[in-house]
Amino acid sequence: MEYEKFREKIVGLQHDLAEFKVEFLDRDGFKRFVDNLFNEVGAWTETCITGYFSEIVRQPLEQIVGRRGGSPRNVRLICQEFDSKKKRDRKNLEVLRKLEKAKIKIRINHRIHARFLVGYHPPTMPRTRWRGKLVIGSFDFNSECYSKERHDAGIITGHPDLVQSAVELFDQIWNDTESIVLSEKYPKKVNQ
Numbered sequence: 001m002e003y004e005k006f007r008e009k010i011v012g013l014q015h016d017l018a019e020f021k022v023e024f025l026d027r028d029g030f031k032r033f034v035d036n037l038f039n040e041v042g043a044w045t046e047t048c049i050t051g052y053f054s055e056i057v058r059q060p061l062e063q064i065v066g067r068r069g070g071s072p073r074n075v076r077l078i079c080q081e082f083d084s085k086k087k088r089d090r091k092n093l094e095v096l097r098k099l100e101k102a103k104i105k106i107r108i109n110h111r112i113h114a115r116f117l118v119g120y121h122p123p124t125m126p127r128t129r130w131r132g133k134l135v136i137g138s139f140d141f142n143s144e145c146y147s148k149e150r151h152d153a154g155i156i157t158g159h160p161d162l163v164q165s166a167v168e169l170f171d172q173i174w175n176d177t178e179s180i181v182l183s184e185k186y187p188k189k190v191n192q
Contacts, residue, residue: 018158019131019159020158021157022157025153025155026152027151030139034056034060034141037057037061040133041117042073044119046074046075046119046120047061047076047119048118048167049075049076049077050116050117051116052141053077053079057142058095058099061075062099065103074105076106076107077099078109078112078170079096079107079108079112081108097188100182106182107174107179107180107181107182108182108186109173109176109178112173114169115137116136116166117134118163118167118170119132120132130164133157133158133163134156134159134162135154135156136154136155137154137155139154
């Protein structure tokens with residue numbers, strides 16, 4: 001009996017330590033993360049991402065929002081302004097419009113430069129530990145980073161303090177008066 005109690009404590013401690021683990025992500029690791037995005041963050045109630053987005057991330061994000069069963073999934077994105085003269089920016093804007101139709105909330109902030117994703121469950125009670133996953137680095141969720149054209153790097157962790165800090169930063173930017181809803185910043189023209 002004493003052995004079982006000791007064993008349970010060790011298993012619990014191992015689980016707690018896993019939350020504090022930090023892993024390095026290189027460009028191959030980021031590609032694997034994006035390939036498995038639904039499994040990586042689909043179970044979390046909230047997913048918040050900053051950066052640029054292209055077609056490569058549309059389907060997994062739509063799957064996360066459309067996930068059946070359990071609590072509803074909320075996905076929010078903050079990205080930079082677009083230059084309508086650039087073909088790539090026009091294509092990425094169309095992807096964001098499709099994501100917006102799929103019930104993903106999107107805001108534009110001309111000052112955003114941070115690159116991170118945080119998937120989490122909001123704490124149910126005050127002073128409870130945050131549970132989630134944070135990916136922070138130079139990666140964007142677009143074809144340049146996904147196809148490994150660039151050398152990007154970052155970290156991935158479930159550290160409760162870092163998850164909480166990332167959510168708080170995201171919310172601060174999201175609620176900033178300079179963060180404008182996509183459809184207000186870029187209204188769709190009648191002939192489109």
